[in-house]
Amino acid sequence: MASDNESDAELDENYYTFLNLPRDATGEQINTAYRNQSRIYHPDKHLEPDSKKRAEMMFNRTKRAYEVLSDPHQRAIYDSIGEKGLKTEGWEIVHRTKTPAEIRDEYDRLAQAAAERRLQQRTNPRGNITINVNATEIFTPYDDSEMPRVEIGSMSIAQSIEAPITRKDMIIMSGNLYSSNGTGNGGFMIAGRRLLNKGWMEVCLGAGNGFLLGLKGGRTLTSKLTLNGGTNMNFRENGVIPAVFSSLAVQLDKHTVGSLTLNAGPQSSMSTQIDHSNDLHAISTSFVIGTPHIYFGISYTRKMMENELKLKLATKVGTFGFLGEYGVEKKVSKYSSVIASVSIGVPSGVILKLKIIRSNQSYVFPIHLSDEIVPAAVFYASVTPIIAWYIVKKTIMDPMEADRKSIEVERTKRQNEQRLTAKKFEAMAAIHLMQNTYNRILNEEQDRRGLVVKRAIYGCLNEGSTQFKPxxxxxxxxPIQCLVRDSTLQLYESSKSDLPGFYDPSLGDDKILRIEYTHNDVLKTVNIKDKEPLRLPA
Structure with a gap:
C-alpha cells in the first residue's frame, strides 16, 4: 500500500493544458477545443492499423478531459482537488456544496474516512514539552562582577495516545510531569470515549494529586449550536473536591463563532469568547470573570498565505495588570511550524517565547528576560529571533530543503517511471497523428504570410549556456504549429509538458520553450519559462 507521501508524488493529469484551455474556460471554449482535437485523433480518421491504435489512445484522453471539464460537478471537484479527487468514493453528496472551500472540506472528510478504515488500529500520539528559562540576570544583574546566570526555572512534559477500539469507541491515555526548583509532581489518566448520535461521551480515571473520577460529554444540538460539559471528583486526603464545567458554542455566521464557558470548582470562572476568521484575518475577543482575576483580551492575526506566514498582535487588561504580545508564525514544511513571540507586561516583565510544532508534537521555550519593562530586553527579544532564523535558514534549512527536493524529485521519477515512459510514447503518437493537420496549417500560414513555426524546442538548457541538453x-x-489558429498562437499559464505532443524530458528541473517563427516573413525567436503564458504575435 502506498503511503500518503507516495500518493502526493503521483503525477496529475492537467486536462486544461491537454486541451490548451485557460482555467476559466467557458463551455463554448471547451466544446471548440474538443472538436479541434477530435479532428486529429478520432480513430475513424485513420485507416492504418498502427495509426488507428494510437488514435484510440489519444482520443480516449481527449474524451476524458472533455467529460470532466464539461460536467460542472466533476469540474468543480477537479479544480479544487485535482484528478485524485475524482477517484475518491462518496462524492455523490457533494452536489449540495457550492464553493471550492466546501469541496476541499468534503474531500478531506472522505479522505479521512478512508484513512480511518485503513489505519483504524493506529494510535495518535500528541505531546507538549515546555521548558521555562530564567534569563533576567542578563538585563538586571545582581552583581556586575559576575557573569549573569541563565537557569532552567521549570519543565513540564505532557503526552497522550489515542487508540481506536472500534469505529465508535476509543481509549485515551495521557500523562504529565512537572518539575520546578528541585520539586515535581505528575499525573496519569485513562479515558474511554464513545461516539454517539450527534455527540460523544467520555469516562475518565486519573491518579496523581489524589484519585480522579470524571464524566464528560458533548452534543450537537442544532446545525449552529454545540454543548459540551462534564464533572469530576478529586479524592484527596483532606476530602473530596468536586468540579463542574460546561461550554456552549454558537455559530453566529459563516466565519464567526461565539462561546460561553462556565467552570465551578477550586478555580471558578465564567468566560465569553467570540472568534472571527477568514482567509486573510482572524480576530478573537474574550472576557473572563474568575478566581483570582478578571480580565479582557483581544487578539488579531494577519494571514499571509502566499508566504505561509502569520503575524499576531494580542493584549490583555485586568486585575492582574496588563499584557501585550506580538509575534510571527512561519510554516517551514508540510507538518512543521516555528513561532516566535514577545510579551510585555506588568508585573510579568519581558518574555520571549519560542515554539516549534512538528505534527502533533510541540516544544515551547518561554525565556524570561526581565521582571520589568526594560527597553534593551524588548529590543533583543525582537531582534534575536530574526537573526537566529536567518542563520538557521541559510546554514541548515535551505540545504535541507534542497536535499529534500532532490530526494523528492528522484522518488517521483522512480514512482512515475512507467507513467513518464507512457507520456513519451503518447507524445510521439500524437506527433505522428498530427502530420496531416500540421501540413494543412503550415500551408495555410505560408500562403497568408502568417505565423510559421520554423523550429520549437522544449527542455533544459546547459548551465550558463543558451544551448539545450540533447x-x-x-x-x-x-505540436506548436498545430496549435496555431488564424495566425495566432495562445499558450496558457501551466506546464507545457501536458500539451499534446509534449512530454517532460527532465522531471523536476527548470525547462523552457524556445520557438523560432516567422510572421509577415520576419524571423523572430522567443524563449518562455515552462509555466509562462504566451501569445504570438506579441
Whole structure:
C-alpha cells in the first residue's frame, strides 16, 4: 500500500493544458477545443492499423478531459482537488456544496474516512514539552562582577495516545510531569470515549494529586449550536473536591463563532469568547470573570498565505495588570511550524517565547528576560529571533530543503517511471497523428504570410549556456504549429509538458520553450519559462 507521501508524488493529469484551455474556460471554449482535437485523433480518421491504435489512445484522453471539464460537478471537484479527487468514493453528496472551500472540506472528510478504515488500529500520539528559562540576570544583574546566570526555572512534559477500539469507541491515555526548583509532581489518566448520535461521551480515571473520577460529554444540538460539559471528583486526603464545567458554542455566521464557558470548582470562572476568521484575518475577543482575576483580551492575526506566514498582535487588561504580545508564525514544511513571540507586561516583565510544532508534537521555550519593562530586553527579544532564523535558514534549512527536493524529485521519477515512459510514447503518437493537420496549417500560414513555426524546442538548457541538453529536450515544432489558429498562437499559464505532443524530458528541473517563427516573413525567436503564458504575435 502506498503511503500518503507516495500518493502526493503521483503525477496529475492537467486536462486544461491537454486541451490548451485557460482555467476559466467557458463551455463554448471547451466544446471548440474538443472538436479541434477530435479532428486529429478520432480513430475513424485513420485507416492504418498502427495509426488507428494510437488514435484510440489519444482520443480516449481527449474524451476524458472533455467529460470532466464539461460536467460542472466533476469540474468543480477537479479544480479544487485535482484528478485524485475524482477517484475518491462518496462524492455523490457533494452536489449540495457550492464553493471550492466546501469541496476541499468534503474531500478531506472522505479522505479521512478512508484513512480511518485503513489505519483504524493506529494510535495518535500528541505531546507538549515546555521548558521555562530564567534569563533576567542578563538585563538586571545582581552583581556586575559576575557573569549573569541563565537557569532552567521549570519543565513540564505532557503526552497522550489515542487508540481506536472500534469505529465508535476509543481509549485515551495521557500523562504529565512537572518539575520546578528541585520539586515535581505528575499525573496519569485513562479515558474511554464513545461516539454517539450527534455527540460523544467520555469516562475518565486519573491518579496523581489524589484519585480522579470524571464524566464528560458533548452534543450537537442544532446545525449552529454545540454543548459540551462534564464533572469530576478529586479524592484527596483532606476530602473530596468536586468540579463542574460546561461550554456552549454558537455559530453566529459563516466565519464567526461565539462561546460561553462556565467552570465551578477550586478555580471558578465564567468566560465569553467570540472568534472571527477568514482567509486573510482572524480576530478573537474574550472576557473572563474568575478566581483570582478578571480580565479582557483581544487578539488579531494577519494571514499571509502566499508566504505561509502569520503575524499576531494580542493584549490583555485586568486585575492582574496588563499584557501585550506580538509575534510571527512561519510554516517551514508540510507538518512543521516555528513561532516566535514577545510579551510585555506588568508585573510579568519581558518574555520571549519560542515554539516549534512538528505534527502533533510541540516544544515551547518561554525565556524570561526581565521582571520589568526594560527597553534593551524588548529590543533583543525582537531582534534575536530574526537573526537566529536567518542563520538557521541559510546554514541548515535551505540545504535541507534542497536535499529534500532532490530526494523528492528522484522518488517521483522512480514512482512515475512507467507513467513518464507512457507520456513519451503518447507524445510521439500524437506527433505522428498530427502530420496531416500540421501540413494543412503550415500551408495555410505560408500562403497568408502568417505565423510559421520554423523550429520549437522544449527542455533544459546547459548551465550558463543558451544551448539545450540533447538528453533533456525534444523537438515540438509540429505540436506548436498545430496549435496555431488564424495566425495566432495562445499558450496558457501551466506546464507545457501536458500539451499534446509534449512530454517532460527532465522531471523536476527548470525547462523552457524556445520557438523560432516567422510572421509577415520576419524571423523572430522567443524563449518562455515552462509555466509562462504566451501569445504570438506579441
Amino acid at each position: 538528453e533533456a529536450s525534444h523537438d515540438v515544432t509540429i
